[in-house]
Amino acid sequence: MKKDITKELTEQIEINVQAHINNISFPKTIEELEYYIFYHQCFNVEDVLEYDKNELFDWTVPKSSKIGDIVLFFHAKTAIQWISKLETQTRNIRDNDNIHNKKILFAWLKKAREIYKTYGGKIFAVGRISSNTYYEGIEEETKLHYGNRIWANIEDIVLLKNPIDISEFNGFLKISRQSGITMIPFNEFEKLKEIILSKNNNLPVYFTKCKIGDYSLTKIDDKNFLTLTQNYRRRFLLEADFRSYYVDYILKNLFGSKVYRECICHTKHSKVMYYVDNAFINNDKVLMLEVKLNVNNERNLTDQLEQYVNSISIDLTKKNRTNTYVRSYMYVIDTAYIYKYYHSTKSLEKIVDLDNIRTFEDIENLKSILI
Numbered sequence: 001m002k003k004d005i006t007k008e009l010t011e012q013i014e015i016n017v018q019a020h021i022n023n024i025s026f027p028k029t030i031e032e033l034e035y036y037i038f039y040h041q042c043f044n045v046e047d048v049l050e051y052d053k054n055e056l057f058d059w060t061v062p063k064s065s066k067i068g069d070i071v072l073f074f075h076a077k078t079a080i081q082w083i084s085k086l087e088t089q090t091r092n093i094r095d096n097d098n099i100h101n102k103k104i105l106f107a108w109l110k111k112a113r114e115i116y117k118t119y120g121g122k123i124f125a126v127g128r129i130s131s132n133t134y135y136e137g138i139e140e141e142t143k144l145h146y147g148n149r150i151w152a153n154i155e156d157i158v159l160l161k162n163p164i165d166i167s168e169f170n171g172f173l174k175i176s177r178q179s180g181i182t183m184i185p186f187n188e189f190e191k192l193k194e195i196i197l198s199k200n201n202n203l204p205v206y207f208t209k210c211k212i213g214d215y216s217l218t219k220i221d222d223k224n225f226l227t228l229t230q231n232y233r234r235r236f237l238l239e240a241d242f243r244s245y246y247v248d249y250i251l252k253n254l255f256g257s258k259v260y261r262e263c264i265c266h267t268k269h270s271k272v273m274y275y276v277d278n279a280f281i282n283n284d285k286v287l288m289l290e291v292k293l294n295v296n297n298e299r300n301l302t303d304q305l306e307q308y309v310n311s312i313s314i315d316l317t318k319k320n321r322t323n324t325y326v327r328s329y330m331y332v333i334d335t336a337y338i339y340k341y342y343h344s345t346k347s348l349e350k351i352v353d354l355d356n357i358r359t360f361e362d363i364e365n366l367k368s369i370l371i
Helices: 005-011 030-040 044-049 079-091 102-119 186-199 225-235 239-255 301-309 360-369
Strands: 015-017 019-024 058-060 070-075 122-129 150-165 181-183 210-212 259-266 273-282 285-291 313-317 320-322 329-333 337-342 347-353
Touching: 015 225, 019 044, 030 079, 030 102, 044 102, 044 122, 044 150, 070 102, 079 102, 150 186, 186 210, 225 239, 239 259, 239 273, 239 285, 239 360, 273 301, 273 313, 285 301, 285 313, 301 329, 347 360
Parallel strands: 015 210, 019 070, 285 329
Antiparallel strands: 019 181, 058 150, 070 122, 122 150, 259 273, 259 313, 273 285, 313 320, 329 337, 337 347
């Protein structure tokens, strides 16, 4: 049975995560307000307030987000300014206007004021990310001024019995004005958490026991990397770190010295070259591997992989060029899975769940798969 990673994170005595404040703004135009009325049928703040644990809850998050990260939901203090401006604009709409319905607009703006009275300028809920991030385009007709395209599932959302007003923490933590996301550093998070806990006794374990930051990567070596990265693996922020502290050790255990990095792929046009992350030799076959943090965040992954498999030769080293490598498929690894990419169908298939690679024997068994 597949291991429940989010449950595993909760059961730890203390977990290391990132945390951010999601600043829920308010529509700036009549057209954006009408989008919420007729298309979304509620305000974003209401999405959180009416959270149902039995339904998937997707929300915009930072691209670097990982499973277990903390989300603090905040209703923008500036929202009241836009509510007031839209009330003024609505009053100026002609009574016989055939495009905008003044009665409906005023009803929704009244509701917005009532929500703001309770939650405006306050942190009012906490949640945690429960999936890898993914990229999703936004339909032109639903684009908003604060739209974001990186999403993830949020679960275990808890409403604060006593929301925390911005006046209680803006002395040490400023809400970003350039983005709907405010990352929270270690010291600031500890101060903010203390304030939240002092006024709320209904907080979940994933919040009360978490810490911001990661243990030193320098502790990882070829003997302990499986143990130390079992949970940390999903938390690598840099592709280079994921390669150095996980992928390289996997490949070294599998193929020893027959592993090559940053291999130049030559195209038919001699001046155009691409660099595939790894090539390795298995059963006399030269195979390629590309490393990513999360394939779901890659906008043009297929095009990139096609560049490699369509090359005419590869430089394993400066003095070792080959044109007899496998072109019909190659491999991709991210922090969750190993995938096989098929050139003929331009498709990616999951073949190994990295959660199941827990021992060196498990690594050895990969050899039979990577053929």
